[in-house]
Amino acid sequence: ILNVEQSPQSLHVQEGDSTNFTCSFPSSNFYALHWYRWETAKSPEALFVMTLNGDEKKKGRISATLNTKEGYSYLYIKGSQPEDSATYLCAFKGSGYSTLTFGKGTMLLVSP
């Protein structure tokens, strides 16, 4: 069983605050690390697919880094807005597997 952990479980910040969450995953047999954003009553939506150690990806105010050797990824949100409120899921894909193993998610609430 692959262990994918996310922390914190939930986070409540004020509009304008910057925030970050962690995803830890097995450091062996790495293939890819995905981040998804899941708003209530909608389907999860892909943010990033990261495959290389040291990868940094950015989409607007959201960015992510990847360290495959130590088995972690950070997701950063700069200047959080209320519309950033969602659950952020990371998912690990190992070599030789077609499937993703998801973390439990970090639930972010941004208050105006």
Added chain:
Amino acid sequence: EPEVTQTPSHQVTQMGQEVILRCVPISNHLYFYWYRQILGQKVEFLVSFYNNEISEKSEIFDDQFSVERPDGSNFTLKIRSTKLEDSAMYFCASIRLANGELFFGEGSRLTVL
């Protein structure tokens, strides 16, 4: 923008009944998946499907579960005899290439009474 669609959005059924959840993946996608999330728990992998056959399945996907793609567009998940613990949100997802991002449907909520 193309999307994955799922029906029904919510189904309530009695324990022991058969349930079929339907999904229409994005048309040029090649890999199809079912995931589920029991309330308050992680999103769990059930099964992946490629080239008209199951490519991988989890321990959850026992003999009570089956999948098929009967007509080249629909991708269905059947639960033969539902149990209380099958109550969950079931998500269908598809990708075009094996290393791509998943595109999820909005989910089908199954409630087993």
